[in-house]
Each structure stands twice: as C-alpha cells, then as structure tokens.
Amino acid sequence: MRSRPGVESRRLPAAAPRRQSGVALLALLTLLTLWGLYLLVGELNVTQFQVARKEAAGAALAQAKQALIGRAAGDDNRPGSLPCPAVDESGVAPLFAGNQCPTYVGRLPWRTLDVGELRDAAGQLLWYALAPALRDDDSAQPINFETVPQLRLDGAPNVVAIVFAPGVPLANQNGRPGNAVADYLDGSNADGDQDFVSGPQSAAFNDVVLAVTRDDLFRVVNQRILGEVRARAENASLPDHGLLGYQALNGGFPAADGDTDGWADAGVLAGRLPYRDLSFSPAALAWLTANDWWRLVSYTQISPCLARIGIVGSAATMDVSGAGPACP
Template identity: 40%
Template structure:
C-alpha cells in the first residue's frame, strides 16, 4: 500500500504557519532591538543635555567672575527660593552657600538637566561678592573638597579645592520628595549621598559618585586654576592702562617698591626701579596714580602686592640717578630696549602659602627672580595658571 502524500492545501497551510512563526520571532527580536536602541538613545540624549547644561553654567560663572566690577573673581550667592536670582547677602554672608544656580542673574536661559531639573550650585565662602571677602586675588583658594566615587580619594588636586560646584540632580530617588515649595527648595531632596559623602552639605565635602539606583548626581566644578588666569588677564589690562596713563601724564613711569617685605605698605621707593608695583606711586617729586587708574578694586583686593614690576632707567623720573638700575633699558630674552615690564604671578603652586619676601613663590624662573639685575626671560612654563610676563617694547607695543 502506498503512503498517503500530503495534499497541496495541507502543505501550503503548514508552510504558512511556519512563515507566520518566523515573522513573529523576527518581529519580536526587532522590537527588542529597537527598544534597546531607543533606551540607549534616550539615555545618551539625556546625558548630552546634562553635559551641555553643566558646561554652559560653568562658562557663565567664570564669565561673571572675570567681569565683576566690584571684586573680579567673585561669584553670586546661590538661589535658595528657585526664582532664578541670586540671593542678597545677609550681613556679610550668603544666606546659604548651596542652592540652585542663579540662572537669571547669570543671564542664562532656564537651564535644565536631562531629567528636566534645574541645576544646583555650591559656592566657596571666600569667593562671595562682599567687601568682607577682600582681598580676593590670585592667592585666594577654594575650599570645596570633592571626592572620587570611592569617597576616599580626592578628585580635586591638593591645594586646588573647588571655588564652585555645579550639580545636575537627576530624577527623584529613594525617599526624596519634591512636591511642596519647601521640599523643592531642600537640597536633600535633589542631591544624593554615596560612600559617606553628602552632596546636599553646603560646605562639602562632595562626591562625584557612580550612577546607581541610589545616586544620580553629576557635577562640574571650578578651581582657582580655571578662574584666576582669566581674572589676571583683566588685571594685566588695567596695569597696562594705568602705566600708560601715568607716563602720558608725567613723561616717565613710577618708581617701584623695593622692600619685598611690603613693610612700607607698598609705597614707591625713590630711585628704585624694580620690586613690587607700588600701591602709592608718590616718591620724591613723583605724583601718585591718577584717580581710577588703576581702578579702586585693584587696591581693595591688593593686586599690587602680587605684581613684580621693573622700569628702565631712561624711563624713570631721574635718568642717570637710579640706585638700583642695571642699564639704561631692560632686557627680555636678550632683546634690549624694553621700557617697563611686570609679571602676573599665577596661582600658588599646590598647598603653598606665599611669603611676600620670597620671589620664588611668585616667579618660577631663577633669572626673573634675581632681584639684582634687569635681565629677564619669558617664563618657561606656558601653563595657564603660571606666572606671565608683560613688557613694553621700544616701539611702545605691549607684549603679549
């Protein structure tokens, strides 16, 4: 007896069923793949939004500090009531040194992180915009310590703790509640704890923790190494302008303060051509600085006490009658004819506390800190936060 062959209709049905099953399997795999890709794409998009917002905030804070007309380098108080504006001082202090980023004060759009939350911000007390924080200059250090994810090893370098920290709080976690106004203004409902470090603490220490089910803060910070080189560029511009105005008014440049101890309150010493830039330029018959040149904040924040200055004998009040001059002109990198020059010091290296009597705390090249001659060199280090030389050539052009 012959075996029964499947009828054509049955074969077609079985084939269709197999095809349908294959289509279902393929669609399932495709759906899973698309879902995975969509989740990854969404996560990446949120991360990109957060990174851009943090970077914008950092740039705005640095720009605000550099351009401030009361205390260049200072920063606004945090926003504690979520209205976008920096809080006014309470006495000599900010009402709180942690709060939201004052985006309106910084002329920013309403920045949000990838979860739709506004950024938070912590400020080092020494950088508040109040007269009681003076002097604020390159010697001023941040005090906000930040740890790596392990909570043990610092992320900030020794001696370079943060001036300000900007936080992306991320979405709500654990027991955090963000319903009422009071809850929305509590840092603990936005900033997290990891390995014993609490980012909701106003003065730190803070932690750049690993993202997990219990921690989703992301942060960016500013140190004096980021900030002060830009502030120093502004200060250098004011010094150039003040020296130009002084020469225009008098036909010569002021004498220097030769007492490196600053014991004479940084007053110019008659017939002394190198030392600290004088706070009081009047020496002998030479007059003081013109009013407003340099500006008052320059004196209030004691920038003169950080700036090493020299003037060539031919451009002093009494050419030929200079007690400390080496030659008629100054020399930079072997080029003579330099009229006057000065150094901006950069930030103190590491944990160093500067001693005004020790030029090596301000100038790194041995030739530049030789207080007995008028031969100078371009600083070897080109790092942004190291000392910088500005000099006026024989053709009256400032370099750089």
C-alpha cells in the same frame, strides 16, 4: 507486492511530522531573534536617551560655568567673588544673613547672572554650590589668586563652585516642586557638607555635575587684574592711570619695586609693581588694596617703552607697550 516468507517488509516513515518539527524550530529561532533585536533596540534607546540627556545637561552646565567666571572677572568691587545661591526658582541671589550667604547650596542665580532660565533635559533649573571663601562680601576679603576654596569634588580640592543638573526625580524625591536640596540633588550632594561627588547614571544617582576650579576662575580674573594695572580702556580719560598713564607722562616705565614697599627703586629692573608711583581710580585702588593684589603683581621694566607684568604663582602675564616719540 508480496513479501518473501520470513522477510519483514519495511516502510519509510512519513515525512510530514519531520517537516512540521523543522517549521516549529525555525519559528522558534525567528521568535528568539526578534526578541533579541527588541532587547537590543530597547537597550540602544535607553543608552541614546542617557547620552542625549547628558549632552543637554552638559551644554547648560557649561553656559552656567562661563557665566559664573564672567561675573567673577567683571565684578566692580571684588573681582573673583561670586553671588550667593538662590533660595528659590526666582534666580535672584539673596541678601546676606549677617555676613554669610543664607545657603551655600541652592539654585543657580540665573537672573542675577543674566543668563536666562538654564534648565536640564528634564526641564529642571540648575543648582549651584558656592565655596564660602568666594562670597561677595567685605568679610571674605582678601579674595585673590591665593584664596583657598573649601569645596571638593570627588576628593579633588580647590573647587570654588559646582553646578548641577538634577534630572528627573528619583524614587525618594517626592517634594518637587519645592526648595529642599534633597528633593533635587542625590546622595552625598545633598548632605550639607563641602564634599560633592559625580558618577554614572543609576536608579540611585542621576546628578550631572560640573566644577569651577580656582584655576578656571582666576585664569580669567588674573587677566582682569593685569588689565587694571596696565590701564583699562574705560579709564582712558584719566591720563595718568596705570602703567600706560605713567609712561605717557614720564616718557618711560618706572623702575621695579625691589623691597616690596610699593615704591620704585632706582636701578631695579625686576621685582614687584611700584604701585605707589602709579595713579588709579579711587574705586580700583580700594579693591586692589583690600584684596591684597599688590603683593601678587610682578613687574619687569624691559625698556623705557616695554614692561611686563604678571601674577605671582600663576602663568598669567601681560606685556605693556608704551607710546610716544621715543617708542617705535
């Protein structure tokens, strides 16, 4: 076909280059999408790993905390006291150096606590810090609900013990396996003072931390004390033991101690426990006296068949119901 004179002929551009450009753009978008998904999945995997690690560590720490509280409440000589940290992986609380623990930051004494080798998700044994005021030694007495522990976690006071899951070693922790605190605990948790910290996981800090507060510990220990005053089941063979023994022998509960001399005062219904009018096993009498518990046990005679005891300054109370023909 001829073009008209003076009129330039026009041709449509070839379609192939445009199609190739579109395909290249689509491929680039696909690649970017896949890369974004890769990064997202990678981030999710890291997050999931961190969550799983904290959950595993948390379970081990919770078990350790309960074991420590149970040990303190069940101690036969000083309820409320705790064992020294172990100095190695044996899990055995060491003997005292004089009247002090050889160390107040070490491994959890898992064998002494009879809980097995508690480990975190990295396979590391748990670590443990103890407030010196709660050490299981005569020199620490009196140990009772008013004892002030020296440890602090994130600035919060009244911490009697802390358990740690150390996790994988950080870049500067090259001494594992070993017994150096700084090769397991991070930052200020390894500086030897009584202030400890928790925090988010990072390249510089991966300790998972759980505190045992004074309230955590004595919430259970206080009930042990009240049970001892009421009359412990294993002492049932002692007919005059504690309040129940007194009530069984005398047909009613005693009056309260109104002037804190330990003796019942006629006509006084509420005050302190008249412990001098009661009988206890020699061992129980010794540690209750040495740890100044008598001063902290409140007592109310509600009726000849019902008394209420408690720990002064706490929410711990216990009703003691008598038995016998006069008691319904």
